[in-house]
Amino acid sequence: MILDIKNEMLAEIIPPDGFFEPISTGHQLTEGIVWNNKGNYLIFSDMVQGKIFRWDINGETSVIKTPSNISNGNCIDAEGRIISCEHSTSRVTRIEHDGRYMSVLASHYQGKELNSPNDIIVDSQNRTWFTDPLYGRKSPKVGVDRKPELDFRGVYRIDPDGSLNLVASDFEQPNGLCMELGEKTLLVNDSPRKHIRRFNVGEDGSLTGGEVIAEISGEGLGSPDGMKIDEEGRIYCTGPGGVHVLEPSGKLMGVIKTPEQCRNFCFGDSDMSYLYLATTKTIYRLKTNTHGVKIFK
Numbered sequence: 674m675i676l677d678i679k680n681e682m683l684a685e686i687i688p689p690d691g692f693f694e695p696i697s698t699g700h701q702l703t704e705g706i707v708w709n710n711k712g713n714y715l716i717f718s719d720m721v722q723g724k725i726f727r728w729d730i731n732g733e734t735s736v737i738k739t740p741s742n743i744s745n746g747n748c749i750d751a752e753g754r755i756i757s758c759e760h761s762t763s764r765v766t767r768i769e770h771d772g773r774y775m776s777v778l779a780s781h782y783q784g785k786e787l788n789s790p791n792d793i794i795v796d797s798q799n800r801t802w803f804t805d806p807l808y809g810r811k812s813p814k815v816g817v818d819r820k821p822e823l824d825f826r827g828v829y830r831i832d833p834d835g836s837l838n839l840v841a842s843d844f845e846q847p848n849g850l851c852m853e854l855g856e857k858t859l860l861v862n863d864s865p866r867k868h869i870r871r872f873n874v875g876e877d878g879s880l881t882g883g884e885v886i887a888e889i890s891g892e893g894l895g896s897p898d899g900m901k902i903d904e905e906g907r908i909y910c911t912g913p914g915g916v917h918v919l920e921p922s923g924k925l926m927g928v929i930k931t932p933e934q935c936r937n938f939c940f941g942d943s944d945m946s947y948l949y950l951a952t953t954k955t956i957y958r959l960k961t962n963t964h965g966v967k968i969f970k
Contacts, residue, residue: 675959677891680926683918686907686963693932693950693957697726697734702815703951705747705757705792706899708941710967715941716755717951718744720815725757728956730942738768743809743816746792746937751799751969758790760809760816765790765801765831779803779829779837785822792849792899792937796856797968800878801831804861806846828861830878840880841872849900849910849937853921854966862889862897862910869897869910869923886923889913893930899937899951903963909948911935916950932957940965 676689701721708715715728718741725738725747738744742759750756755768756778763786765779778801780787789809795801806826809816827842828850841847841861850861852874859872859880869887872880889897893914900910906921915931916938933952941949941958945965950957 675930677914677928677930678926680920680924683927686903686918686926687929687959687961691959691961693959695955695957696732696949697728697956698954700726700954700956702936702953703956704745704937706937706939706949706951706956707747707749708939708945708949708965709749709753709755710969711749711753713943715939715949715956716747716749717956718747718757720745720760725755737772742766745809745815746790746803748793748795748801749969750795750801753969756793756795756801758793758803760789760791763787763789763809765793765803778831778835782823782827782829782837782839788821788823788826789816791847794851795968796852798856799833802828802840802850802852802859803831804828804844804847804850806844806848806864808846828880832878838878840878841883843883849898851900851902852968853902854906860886860900860902860908862900864896864898867897867912869900869908869919871923887919887925889917891917891928894934895936899935899939901939901965903940903965904945905963907963909938911937916948929959 705718743761744757746758766775793803825842873882889912891913898911908919916929918926938950
């Protein structure tokens with residue numbers, strides 16, 4: 674059994690007899706996994722190696738950015754460009770179309786260097802949202818040990834005109850984030866507080882609310898980090914033991930028990946029916962009976 678079932682409906686979404694297929698191995702600490710719908714391939718980071726990789730559907734893994742400046746989270750914008758959160762530089766950068774150079778989208782807020790941008794998404798209006806905890810300043814393994822310039826850990830929005838906006842700052846360490854169906858609400862988790870919060874998204878991109886909708890707890894390694902939704906609005910979030918699956922209300926349905934500690938994951942393939950899991954040393958995939966959400970076709 675790969676599932677710890679709390680609600681029998683989970684077995685209809687994730688086959689209990691499913692298996693984790695290793696598709697890319699020999700890594701040291703994988704993160705920032707995202708599916709590129711336009712190119713039909715996978716992108717992920719190895720933070721210890723300082724590289725960003727591409728995995729093609731034919732099974733080939735190749736390096737597309739090295740050094741990566743210890744990139745963590747990655748996302749794909751409306752034009753198919755890769756946007757990354759760099760721990761060692763405290764920047765959000767974008768690889769341009771020809772792959773020869775990068776643009777810096779964010780590095781400072783009100784004249785002070787960002788902490789260490791961590792996880793990142795793009796919505797259907799091509800607005801970029803990212804979290805900015807301290808992890809890239811606290812751990813020499815996945816960052817550069819240095820003092821922060823900001824006295825808070827926030828969530829930011831970069832608008833298509835390039836402007837950087839602080840939208841929330843009352844976190845201990847904000848980490849994973851994702852839009853819910855319709856993009857009227859935004860989920861953000863806080864790793865040390867071990868919970869998920871829901872914010873209302875205004876027409877202007879401002880956030881209100883922020884109530885806690887779920888506590889993530891259990892046995893095994895892991896904490897709230899990577900987070901996604903499926904086509905039915907169910908919430909998937911890493912946590913102790915693997916990936917926790919929750920109803921849209923936040924009620925736990927059960928846990929997908931992963932072979933190694935999983936820090937991030939994504940839905941992928943042409944029909945978005947596979948879960949691709951970024952564990953410590955291996956990228957696995959798992960067939961599901963649901964589908965992820967495509968932001969850009």
